[in-house]
Amino acid sequence: MSELIDHLTSLTRLRDADVLDTALAELARDLMQCDGVAIHRLVHDGSQQRWLTTAMAVPPDVAASPASQACPLLSPCARPECGSLPLREDRPHWLSCLTSQQACPLPRPGFRWLQPLTEACGVPTPGVIEFAQHQALAPGQLRMVASLLRFYRQLRGLIDENERDGLTGLLNRKTFDESFVRAAQGQLGGTRPGQGHRWWLGLVDIDHFKRVNDTHGHLIGDEVLLLTAQLMRSTCRLGDRLYRFGGEEFVVLLSAPDESHAFAAFERLRSGIEAHDFPQVRRLTVSVGFTAVDPDDTPSSAFERADQAVYAAKQAGRNRTLAHQAPAASTAGEAAVGAVEFF
Ligand SMILES: Nc1nc2c(ncn2[C@@H]2O[C@H](COP(=O)(O)OP(=O)(O)OP(=O)(O)O)[C@@H](O)[C@H]2O)c(=O)[nH]1
Structure with a gap:
């Protein structure tokens, strides 16, 4: 419990939305003890929209293990300068999770599932959080994820209020x-x-x-x-x-x-x-x-x-x-x- 409170306290100190994604992925991975957590966001690229993986947390010991090979996250942590990113339609599961705003299981390998990550309105970076496990999550774990995401949304809303212009949602x-x-x-x-x-x-x-x-x-x-x-x-x-x-x-x-x-x-x-x-x-x-x-x-x-x-x-x-x-x-x-x- 004290570890959880320490984690949440360090999260509330963050004031940068990009860093917050990494912190959220790491916290979710540690709390759920899963094989990996990734955050994928839909970003504009000219007239197209592409998926950018803004954070990925995989335990180092698991990353090298055969278990993670059986249960890989869908996309490597691509940055814009790392070549072309998947287009909006190239990831139908991510898109359907985003548009339906419902948790969504992913096809094999392993047990993988998505939760929508949508922040305060006006912010142009909707996304999904992807969990990778080799076994299904218990109901208690699912409740913990839901609470964590509620906490994250509140915090992200506060950061956005501080970073963005209220009328247009652009950075201030x-x-x-x-x-x-x-x-x-x-x-x-x-x-x-x-x-x-x-x-x-x-x-x-x-x-x-x-x-x-x-x-x-x-x-x-x-x-x-x-x-x-x-x-x-x-x-x-x-x-x-x-x-x-x-x-x-x-x-x-x-x-x-x-x-x-x-x-x-x-x-x-x-x-x-x-x-x-x-x-x-x-x-x-x-x-x-x-x-x-x-x-x-x-x-x-x-x-x-x-x-x-x-x-x-x-x-x-x-x-x-x-x-x-x-x-x-x-x-x-x-x-x-x-x-x-x-x-
Ligand atoms: N509706 C609205 N108007 C604003 C806002 N902020 C500033 N303005 C208005 O923007 C106008 C800017 O006028 P000016 O600086 O004279 O410039 P302009 O009419 O665009 O003329 P040029 O720049 O010379 O082409 C003013 O009438 C401001 O009141 C806002 O948030 N909403």
Whole structure:
């Protein structure tokens, strides 16, 4: 019992949704003493949805044993950079568990079963938790799993409230600051360093949004913000990160090998919104400014450059994507002199 309380106490200290998945899988494995526990989540990859295994807990002694060979988990712990992930339809059992929201046994080998893992509404990462055993679970064990998952949902809800924007469900500014530092230092998952990828920060600003509010009212304005967030989410690739800081501005962190690829990715976001038929409002456009993330950048220095590029896009007529242009040498000199005058 005290071991269980220790486990739960350490779980409540966690404030990062990704780490929470690993902790949940390990706790479930230890409590149920099963051969393995894995968490699979449905994530967007452009217009497709794919299964990403976010956590897998297999006891080291069992992992090497013949018992685990007889009872393997369905998928290895694939990360986005590890090649292509199974598409939504490639895992019919996982999908049926998710859509029915019912526990679901899996075909042999071994005794394997799934439980749905759906968090607070608005969070775009529904998933399933998979248990692997070589014998059926006792009713007491099943009750323990149900209690553990209820506890997890409550905790995950609190973390999401802290990490996400309440209207759109996108990540919030506080989460951006934390992820940005890791991105600048090359420690944020999703880049492909072997292929020379780096992070790019884009600022997406809805054009003439005040008119939307003035013409159709704030409720429709809020709906437009929500739809814009959903559209961008469905255009983004696996590993891209989307944030809303409040207002009608969105921030995107994505990895790309060079400026032309980053431009193409941000253009896809822009043109997807331009092509969408919004209820009542019909046509909506956005202006996008982007910049490369440098190792010595702070969140505000990179944001400031993207903001300047958005400003240039607005000045140039809106509904366009522009990269931040470094000032020419003489202008940079003038800016530096100008900066000295502030002190
Ligand atoms: N409905 C709604 N409106 C918001 C929200 N946050 C900010 N706004 C509105 O967004 C509008 C932003 O207007 P401006 O900054 O003038 O920009 P704009 O009209 O988009 O014009 P440009 O950016 O120059 O194209 C203001 O009217 C804000 O009140 C929100 O959460 N919901």
